[in-house]
Amino acid sequence: MTTGLQIALAGGALVGLGVALLLWRLAPARPDAADVVRRYSPQGVRDREATASAAMSTTSATERLGVWALRTVPAPWWGRTPTRELALLQIPLHRHYGSKILYALVGLVIPPVGVYVLSVVGITMPIAVPAAGSLLAAAVLFWLPDFNARDDARKARAEFNRALGAYIDLVALERLGGSGSREAMELAAKVGDNWVFRRISEELARSRWSGVAPWDALHALADELRLPDLADLGDVMRLTNEGSQVYDQLRARSESVRAAMLAAELAKANAAGERMTLPMSLLSVVFLVILVVPALLQLTGGA
Numbered sequence: 001m002t003t004g005l006q007i008a009l010a011g012g013a014l015v016g017l018g019v020a021l022l023l024w025r026l027a028p029a030r031p032d033a034a035d036v037v038r039r040y041s042p043q044g045v046r047d048r049e050a051t052a053s054a055a056m057s058t059t060s061a062t063e064r065l066g067v068w069a070l071r072t073v074p075a076p077w078w079g080r081t082p083t084r085e086l087a088l089l090q091i092p093l094h095r096h097y098g099s100k101i102l103y104a105l106v107g108l109v110i111p112p113v114g115v116y117v118l119s120v121v122g123i124t125m126p127i128a129v130p131a132a133g134s135l136l137a138a139a140v141l142f143w144l145p146d147f148n149a150r151d152d153a154r155k156a157r158a159e160f161n162r163a164l165g166a167y168i169d170l171v172a173l174e175r176l177g178g179s180g181s182r183e184a185m186e187l188a189a190k191v192g193d194n195w196v197f198r199r200i201s202e203e204l205a206r207s208r209w210s211g212v213a214p215w216d217a218l219h220a221l222a223d224e225l226r227l228p229d230l231a232d233l234g235d236v237m238r239l240t241n242e243g244s245q246v247y248d249q250l251r252a253r254s255e256s257v258r259a260a261m262l263a264a265e266l267a268k269a270n271a272a273g274e275r276m277t278l279p280m281s282l283l284s285v286v287f288l289v290i291l292v293v294p295a296l297l298q299l300t301g302g303a
Contacts, residue, residue: 066098073097082146085153088160088225099145107137157227158264163196164229165257171237172250181237182214213238229257 070093078097086096111133115125170191174184182204189201200218207217215234222231236249 062098062102063092063095064098065101066092066094066096069097069101070094079143079146082149082153084224084226085149088153088156089149091149096145096149100142103141103144104138107139107141108134110134110137157225160196160227161229161257161260163192163194164227164233165254167192167197167200168233168250168254168257171233172246172254175246175250182208185214185218185237229260 078100081093081096083093086093111130114133115130118125167188170188171184174187175181179187186201186204186208189197189204191197199221203217203221204214206212207214215238218234218237219231222228222234232253236253
């Protein structure tokens with residue numbers, strides 16, 4: 001049962017929190033110089049324009065919450081945002097921030113609800129338990145979308161490399177058939193229908209309209225999304241000459257991509273095999289101890 005002291009402590013904490021928030025709001029701002037430079041840089045202007053356009057097109061509550069947070073919350077408060085991973089997954093920044101705030105709100109609600117359910121069945125807890133649990137759960141769930149984005153991006157990069165090997169082979173065949181560099185890259189990108197081929201095709205189309213060389217466009221995309229194999233393809237297309245030399249170098253590049261993927265899969269298989277053999281080894285040691293220790297006790301007792 002809640003006592004008067006607990007109610008007084010909760011009321012005092014809420015009043016103190018309100019006063020602290022009021023003072024924080026009225027205190028003179030000390031802006032971060034790096035954040036100010038970023039906001040007024042060309043990239044910051046583009047981000048604000050993207051946020052404004054996103055605010056006009058958002059329909060879900062999560063995206064609207066993210067747009068509000070992107071405009072209100074200072075950038076350093078978000079910590080290290082996985083921008084490259086979000087760009088690879090094509091997740092807008094405002095949607096990611098909305099998910100973080102929504103997860104944190106869920107974390108704040110879960111412990112009080114659990115304590116209330118326990119109080120219904122007759123189990124009471126001090127008010128400090130749900131308060132500390134809410135803060136801890138909110139902090140953990142606030143960073144959960146970042147972890148999910150990094151994990152999904154790792155899987156997406158592996159999938160990208162698998163499709164990239166096939167794309168390089170298609171480019172080599174197009175070049176062997178007499179197509180030019182840009183034409184070969186664009187025709188090869190139109191063969192596949194998964195997201196990797198669509199992403200490369202979109203980047204090549206954008207480079208055509210902007211007047212950028214296709215290999216420079218792929219190199220910029222590789223730097224943005226942290227895809228070194230795609231950057232190697234751009235370097236090969238930039239440096240190779242006409243004829244069979246292009247075909248040979250592209251096929252060598254695709255074989256090296258597949259070899260690296262095979263080595264990674266073998267390493268994962270070996271690690272999984274070691275994890276499977278470890279319980280059997282421990283079980284063997286336990287059985288050995290069970291069999292040997294009684295025999296030793298019998299020998300010492302007989303002696």
